[in-house]
Amino acid sequence: MQINNFSAGPSKIPESIIKEISKDLIDYNKLGYSVLELSHRSDEFSNIVNKTKDHLIELLGIPNNFEILLLQGGATFQNTFIPANNPEINNDVAFLLSGTWGIKTYNDFNHYFNSTVPSVSLQNQSIDEIVYEINNLKENYLCLTSNETIEGLQIREFNKFKNKKLIIDMSSDICSYKFDWDNIAYVYAGAQKNLGIPGVTVCIFEKKFFKDNNLTSYLNAQNHIEKNSAFNTPPTFSIYVMLKVLEWIHETGGIEKIEKNSKKKAKYLYDFLDDNNQKLILNVSKEYRSYSNIVFDFKNQKLTKLFLEESISKGFIGLNGHRNVGGIRVSNYNSIELRMIEEFIHHLKVFLSNN
Numbered sequence: 019m020q021i022n023n024f025s026a027g028p029s030k031i032p033e034s035i036i037k038e039i040s041k042d043l044i045d046y047n048k049l050g051y052s053v054l055e056l057s058h059r060s061d062e063f064s065n066i067v068n069k070t071k072d073h074l075i076e077l078l079g080i081p082n083n084f085e086i087l088l089l090q091g092g093a094t095f096q097n098t099f100i101p102a103n104n105p106e107i108n109n110d111v112a113f114l115l116s117g118t119w120g121i122k123t124y125n126d127f128n129h130y131f132n133s134t135v136p137s138v139s140l141q142n143q144s145i146d147e148i149v150y151e152i153n154n155l156k157e158n159y160l161c162l163t164s165n166e167t168i169e170g171l172q173i174r175e176f177n178k179f180k181n182k183k184l185i186i187d188m189s190s191d192i193c194s195y196k197f198d199w200d201n202i203a204y205v206y207a208g209a210q211k212n213l214g215i216p217g218v219t220v221c222i223f224e225k226k227f228f229k230d231n232n233l234t235s236y237l238n239a240q241n242h243i244e245k246n247s248a249f250n251t252p253p254t255f256s257i258y259v260m261l262k263v264l265e266w267i268h269e270t271g272g273i274e275k276i277e278k279n280s281k282k283k284a285k286y287l288y289d290f291l292d293d294n295n296q297k298l299i300l301n302v303s304k305e306y307r308s309y310s311n312i313v314f315d316f317k318n319q320k321l322t323k324l325f326l327e328e329s330i331s332k333g334f335i336g337l338n339g340h341r342n343v344g345g346i347r348v349s350n351y352n353s354i355e356l357r358m359i360e361e362f363i364h365h366l367k368v369f370l371s372n373n
């Protein structure tokens with residue numbers, strides 16, 4: 019049976035990449051040993067790190083006043099790493115809260131600074147209302163989560179917050195669209211959605227963002243910067259997989275092509291869901307609908323469980339909404355093919371006509 023994996027992360031990896039990885043598991047680069055055995059101090063591994071950074075720079079158009087780190091600890095560690103290494107932002111940062119992950123970041127920042135950081139919650143306001151409210155805050159920095167993976171809510175108009183320096187958790191939509199770096203201070207993303215497998219987190223920040231400090235070894239950003247992300251033993255295999263994914267994005271036609279595909283797939287599914295709104299509920303307002311995670315539910319909630327069961331029996335996996343919100347979540351990451359969305363729509367159509 020063909021499996022269509024729509025999981026929110028760890029998520030589908032393109033088949034061609036899995037094939038390449040399988041070869042490298044046996045013999046990497048004709049060295050006669052596995053990529054799993056590569057020393058993090060070898061030239062081969064330094065090449066992997068440098069090529070990974072070069073691809074990120076090329077694909078995302080990262081300006082040369084930015085630094086890139088590949089760290090462990092997931093996006094969650096960044097919620098401590100950033101405030102620890104930049105205590106100066108303590109009284110100068112505000113939050114735009116649009117969902118679960120942003121709230122977690124906010125709570126960690128508050129805990130770290132032992133104070134209450136100002137925040138604006140996205141409720142029923144339009145992006146222009148939110149922008150107005152935020153641009154009137156005195157704080158220079160703004161933290162936000164570009165794509166709320168659980169709720170399926172996305173904000174991409176970073177330039178609208180022109181008088182703020184943005185710190186963005188991009189874990190579930192990095193490398194799915196291009197953006198301008200003019201008002202970006204820091205972007206971070208766990209790899210397990212659009213960039214491969216868990217274990218490594220990409221951090222891209224203005225070189226002047228971190229100052230010297232006395233923090234202990236792993237927590238201290240300067241150590242990672244000085245040692246080119248190999249201060250201690252890095253997650254070699256996760257970084258290698260990220261390089262494979264970035265090479266695949268490059269060969270696919272770059273971020274512009276990825277973005278076009280992503281919009282096309284998302285529109286196709288949202289149009290179908292809207293056409294069936296007598297039976298389906300979509301809670302996120304159109305303006306904020308995510309291209310990465312498409313979240314909906316059945317009006318008759320008894321159907322949710324039945325649909326998930328039937329989906330699994332037909333090879334559609336990873337569709338259950340996050341345990342906090344329930345419902346259905348179709349993750350439309352870069353690796354998801356149009357064919358998969360078409361087959362999913364067909365499957366849902368048949369289910370709706372039978373129920």
Ligand SMILES: Cc1ncc(COP(=O)(O)O)c(C=O)c1O
Pocket residue numbers: 027091092093094095119163165166167168187188189190208
């Ligand atoms: C937007 C977002 N931020 C943060 C996280 C937490 O990431 P990690 O588990 O890598 O710490 C996730 C996990 O799915 C996420 O989707």
